[in-house]
Amino acid sequence: MFTGLVEEVGKMKGITKQGEAMHIIVGATHVTEGVMLGDSISVNGVCLTVTSFDRASFAADIMPETYRKSSLHELRPGDQVNLERAMQAGARFGGHIVQGHVDGTGQIVTRETDANSVVYTIQINDSDLLRYVIPKGSITIDGISLTVIDTSANTLSVSIIPHTLSQTALQYKHAGDNVNIECDVIGKYVDHLLHYKQPESAAPKSKLTTAFLMENGFL
Template sequence: MFTGLIEEVGRLKFTATQGEAMQLVIGASLVTKDVSLGDSIAVNGVCLTVTAFDAGTFAADVMPETYKRSGLHLLKNGDPVNLERAMQAGARFGGHIVQGHVDGTGKIVSRHSDANAVVFRIRTDDPGLFRYIIPKGSVTVDGISLTVVDADNDAFSVSIIPHTLAQTALQSKQRGGAVNIETDIIGKYVDHLMHFRGLEPAAAAPKSKLTAEYLTEHGFL
């Protein structure tokens, strides 16, 4: 699990592609200091497993599902990437719950300054994502935990402070740039549970004892 607070901007050193399978080698100094084989590192918001490493690089495999869902296959050698190690128990939770399981990709359709902030407008062709993207809710863009400013049926906006822009790879992305999007996991779970509510056999759902009569009898009403 991640929090969406980027620790370091790395650089893509090498890619090997075979069909919809990839291997990435990424240069980084901070996230490789205490890395071990099998560790999880989010790369532009995609949770990847470390398969090899040395003092300044780590390698990770990209499976076909990740290849199709994310924009990792669009990266070129030398491109900057946002990096975050998995959250440690007991650490501060500065962003929101991020799984590193990208739901889809979007395209930056505009970028403009708003006083000390920069506002990005992002469009996606997947309308299903917008049931989980709500104004003032959380969304992850290239692994960055951000607050949604506004949203309609095919696009949403996020406002980014100078510090976040300077410390992430988003500073180099302009109109037309692709980004990875992960929507709020809490919204997805609630939606899933509500979808199945009432579909279970009546015998399987325990009957609640919390009734108006019970509340009256015990002085709550």
């Protein structure tokens, strides 16, 4: 699990593709401190497993499902990527619950300056994901924990302070670029429970309903 607070901006050093499978080598010095084989590192919001490493880089494999669901297949040598190690128990939880399980991708529509911030408007490639996105709720964009400031029929907007922009690879992205999106896991679980349909042969349906949640202060 991650928090969405990027620790380091790494650089793609090597990429090998075989169909929809990839092997990548990422240049990094901070997130490799104390790393062990099998550890998880978030790369642009995608949880990957470290398969080898040295002091200045680590390697990971990308399977077809990840290839198809994320924007990692667009990476080229030299590209900058956001990196975060899995959170430690007892550490400060500065962002929100991020699994590193990308729900889909979006395309930056506009990038505009608003006083001391930069506002990105992003069109969601799978509009069904917007059911999990609410104004002032949490969203993960390329592994960065951000707050949604607005939504429309097929877009969401986030506002980013100068520090966050300068410390992440989002500073290099502009209109037309794709980003990885992970929606708030709490919303996904609530939605699944409310709309889950058991097979006819299964046990009786759960009594958990929208009305029940509202009556008991959950909604």
